[in-house]
Amino acid sequence: MTPDAIKKVVEAAILVADAPVSTAQLRGLFKEEDGVDDLASAVRSALNEIREDVADRGYELIQVASGYRFQARQELAPWVGRLWQERPPRYSRALLETLALVAYRQPTTRGDIEDVRGVSVSSSIFRTLIERGWIRSVGQREVPGRPTLYATTRAFLDYFNLKSLDELPPLAELKSMVGATGDPEVLDASAHGAAHGAAQGAAHDIATSDDPMDDADSSAVTGDAHG
Numbered sequence: 001m002t003p004d005a006i007k008k009v010v011e012a013a014i015l016v017a018d019a020p021v022s023t024a025q026l027r028g029l030f031k032e033e034d035g036v037d038d039l040a041s042a043v044r045s046a047l048n049e050i051r052e053d054v055a056d057r058g059y060e061l062i063q064v065a066s067g068y069r070f071q072a073r074q075e076l077a078p079w080v081g082r083l084w085q086e087r088p089p090r091y092s093r094a095l096l097e098t099l100a101l102v103a104y105r106q107p108t109t110r111g112d113i114e115d116v117r118g119v120s121v122s123s124s125i126f127r128t129l130i131e132r133g134w135i136r137s138v139g140q141r142e143v144p145g146r147p148t149l150y151a152t153t154r155a156f157l158d159y160f161n162l163k164s165l166d167e168l169p170p171l172a173e174l175k176s177m178v179g180a181t182g183d184p185e186v187l188d189a190s191a192h193g194a195a196h197g198a199a200q201g202a203a204h205d206i207a208t209s210d211d212p213m214d215d216a217d218s219s220a221v222t223g224d225a226h227g
Contacts, residue, residue, distance in 0.1 A: 001034045007046040014050075014061070014068055020158055022067035023047075065157035065164060095125045099134060103156070103168055107138050107149035126150070134159065 009029055014021050026043045036042050047068060051061045059072050072080045098121055101113045114121050129135045133155035140146040152165070162168065 001030070001036050003042065003045065003049075006030070006036065006042050007049055010043060010046040011050050014070060017069070020064050020067035020069045025067065062161060063163055064161055065154045091128075092125075094119075094121070095128060098125050099129055099152075099156075102129070102135050102150050103152050103165065106151040108151075109141055109147040109149055111147055 010026055013026060013029055023040070023043055026047075027039050030036050030039055047061065054060055054070075058076055059070050061068060061070055094117075097117060098113055101116055102108055105112060105116075110121055110126065126135070130137075133153055135150045135156065136153055137148050138151045139149045141149055157164070
């Protein structure tokens with residue numbers, strides 16, 4: 001199978017997928033009879049070439065925690081977003097601050113977050129974050145009452161165009177990635193309306209080795225995050 005044919009398969013797979021595609025999934029598209037000698041290298045080369053091919057187009061190939069996807073460029077979001085008639089999701093500052101604290105202090109409890117914020121956190125905030133798939137329960141702390149421990153998920157990383165927790169921005173930047181409205185107490189996600197979010201930041205260089213999270217459990221990411 002020629003490198004050009006491999007590139008076409010990889011490009012088509014990412015294009016039609018309804019979620020980011022990992023390199024493990026891309027490698028799985030090819031069988032022994034396809035005659036690809038170094039499959040891992042061939043897939044990486046294809047990804048690099050595709051990224052270069054779309055460098056001057058209105059969309060880009062980016063890598064997030066779950067894999068690779070195409071999305072509209074951030075600067076085109078005001079126009080592309082008009083394809084969607086519904087209002088973008090709106091999130092309170094309390095919700096985003098809670099999300100940020102979970103991300104930076106995970107695994108953490110509701111009590112930990114309330115101690116930092118100095119106010120109680122409503123159950124609806126945690127319910128919304130769980131329903132969005134951005135956080136999940138990862139156990140209980142072994143103290144009286146055994147409070148639930150929460151951590152972020154790959155869906156959280158994917159939404160904010162992050163490959164890992166190491167790329168977490170400061171809290172202020174995390175808020176700006178969702179986009180401020182005129183209401184100082186409410187943030188919206190209008191910038192994310194275009195093609196999986198059209199979020200900030202260019203695509204990162206494709207790694208020269210296999211993605212470390214390819215074959216990991218895609219339901220949660222619980223590593224330490226910087227503060």
